[in-house]
Amino acid sequence: xxxxxxxxxxxxxxxxxxxxxxxxxxxxxxxxxxxxxxxxxxxxxxxxxxxxxxxxxxxxxxxxxxxxxxxxxxxxxxxxxxxxxxxxxxxxxxxxxxxxxxxxxxxxxxxxxxxxxxxxxxxxxxxxxxxxxxxxxxxxxxxxxxxxxxxxxxxxxxxxxxxxxxxxxxxxxxxxxxxxxxxxxxxxxxxxxxxxxxxxxxxxxxxxxxxxxxxxxxxxxxxxxxxxxxxxxxxxxxxxxxxxxxxxxxxxxxxxxxxxxxxxxxxxxxxxxxxxxxxxxxxxxxxxxxxxxxxxxxxxxxxxxxxxxxxxxxxxxxxxxxxxxxxxxxxxxxxxxxxxxxxxxxxxxxxxxxxxxxxxxxxxxxxxxxxxxxxxxxxxxxxxxxxxxxxxxxxxxxxxx
Amino acid sequence: xxxxxxxxxxxxxxxxxxxxxxxxxxxxxxxxxxxxxxxxxxxxxxxxxxxxxxxxxxxxxxxxxxxxxxxxxxxxxxxxxxxxxxxxxxxxxxxxxx
Numbered sequence: 390x391x392x393x394x395x396x397x398x399x400x401x402x403x404x405x406x407x408x409x410x411x412x413x414x415x416x417x418x419x420x421x422x423x424x425x426x427x428x429x430x431x432x433x434x435x436x437x438x439x440x441x442x443x444x445x446x447x448x449x450x451x452x453x454x455x456x457x458x459x460x461x462x463x464x465x466x467x468x469x470x471x472x473x474x475x476x477x478x479x480x481x482x483x484x485x486x487x488x489x490x491x492x493x494x495x496x497x498x499x500x501x502x503x504x505x506x507x508x509x510x511x512x513x514x515x516x517x518x519x520x521x522x523x524x525x526x527x528x529x530x531x532x533x534x535x536x537x538x539x540x541x542x543x544x545x546x547x548x549x550x551x552x553x554x555x556x557x558x559x560x561x562x563x564x565x566x567x568x569x570x571x572x573x574x575x576x577x578x579x580x581x582x583x584x585x586x587x588x589x590x591x592x593x594x595x596x597x598x599x600x601x602x603x604x605x606x607x608x609x610x611x612x613x614x615x616x617x618x619x620x621x622x623x624x625x626x627x628x629x630x631x632x633x634x635x636x637x638x639x640x641x642x643x644x645x646x647x648x649x650x651x652x653x654x655x656x657x658x659x660x661x662x663x664x665x666x667x668x669x670x671x672x673x674x675x676x677x678x679x680x681x682x683x684x685x686x687x688x689x690x691x692x693x694x695x696x697x698x699x700x701x702x703x704x705x706x707x708x709x710x711x712x713x714x715x716x717x718x719x720x721x722x723x724x725x726x727x728x729x730x731x732x733x734x735x736x737x738x739x740x741x742x743x744x745x746x747x748x749x750x751x752x753x754x755x756x757x758x759x760x761x762x763x764x765x766x767x768x769x770x771x772x773x774x775x776x777x778x779x780x781x782x783x784x785x786x787x788x789x790x
Numbered sequence: 791x792x793x794x795x796x797x798x799x800x801x802x803x804x805x806x807x808x809x810x811x812x813x814x815x816x817x818x819x820x821x822x823x824x825x826x827x828x829x830x831x832x833x834x835x836x837x838x839x840x841x842x843x844x845x846x847x848x849x850x851x852x853x854x855x856x857x858x859x860x861x862x863x864x865x866x867x868x869x870x871x872x873x874x875x876x877x878x879x880x881x882x883x884x885x886x887x888x
Contacts, residue, residue: 605803611802621795622801
């Protein structure tokens with residue numbers, strides 16, 4: 390392995406970028422061979438910016454303006470099959486239209502970086518942020534990484550290629566940012582020089598590409614005889630992710646000094662109540678924890694980044710010692726025992742002898758603001774539930790009742 | 791081919807071209823084609839051959855040996871789709887239940 394050195398400060402470019410623009414810059418520097426996408430709010434700027442790079446000759450990428458998202462993901466699968474470095478972007482209804490091919494991409498073990506500006510699903514039509522689209526694709530076999538800031542979106546997009554293309558993994562990666570909240574807000578972003586990114590990522594080395602000189606068939610029929618075995622392979626590849634992710638992040642940290650982990654822990658060590666949330670809500674949660682700690686309340690935060698594969702043991706360790714885990718999540722699973730994130734956390738904690746009380750709040754659907762006050766309201770409720778020793782499976786917060 | 795998940799190609803890729811030969815699809819057959827040589831144009835004068843052209847599994851064998859013609863099916867691969875029977879202009883092929 391080559392030694393990685395910290396990129397000196399004078400080589401770093403600092404710009405004010407939206408989450409979308411940060412992702413577009415990361416894609417540009419990743420030397421993507423093929424980008425196939427169809428525009429949809431709030432992801433549009435990613436592809437718009439990238440198309441401008443392509444038109445200006447700043448990238449050598451083949452940009453395919455396809456006729457639908459179903460075609461976008463199909464084109465990505467085809468390009469990845471021949472060994473290209475591939476990316477696409479979508480959100481909400483567009484992501485939903487990709488659904489069939491999401492499963493193909495993952496099952497055919499195609500490294501594809503799929504950046505998503507997470508947005509509510511119809512109906513009614515709503516362009517604002519929640520995690521319905523991400524949770525809808527939760528079982529497709531994609532790795533899922535949810536980012537809190539433009540900087541993290543930039544960093545994660547770069548690392549996503551290395552993770553997807555890792556030979557122990559070979560799976561597509563979804564990189565999520567909260568629609569509008571992160572996708573359209575300008576933040577300070579530190580960008581690496583092109584050479585450093587190229588050195589970090591290298592050129593993709595495909596394992597079994599389509600090649601006329603060495604013909605193979607991909608995605609053929611497998612019935613009762615072999616299908617199950619291929620699913621076993623796929624699941625095991627998914628569980629190779631944490632190890633590869635840690636290795637890649639360690640290398641990235643040497644380069645930049647930054648790492649984000651599978652999740653971020655904030656003041657959790659002595660916390661009575663731990664707020665568990667994803668994406669931009671993590672920032673609000675940390676601010677709330679700071680204020681409440683000044684008042685003497687022991688509040689901590691776990692901001693989950695990696696939803697698939699779910700870091701079961703690590704999360705159990707991180708929250709297992711608290712009196713209560715208060716989950717704030719932006720998705721509903723209609724008719725389920727509880728909501729997607731709480732389902733995972735409760736299952737992970739089940740084997741603990743002494744479990745924290747898990748309190749689940751569904752918030753922010755369709756972009757409904759989740760201000761600090763909502764967190765405080767949740768904390769107050771959680772305290773009451775702790776006194777009672779019992780909480781509802783889930784409830785909504787921020788709905789006019 | 792191995793049957794274990796970690797000894798078979800990734801994602802079901804077929805890395806050896808032409809290995810469909812190893813997969814005998816005859817087991818799928820619910821009806822088998824039965825050939826009646828009486829009015830068959832291949833037997834009569836060596837023409838037609840529509841069944842041979844249309845068979846998706848190359849299971850029709852038109853045999854020509856010592857100036858005499860015969861006709862047979864490869865039941866290892868014939869799925870019983872009935873295309874040959876449908877295409878035959880002289881109704882010389884009938885589908886019979888297995």
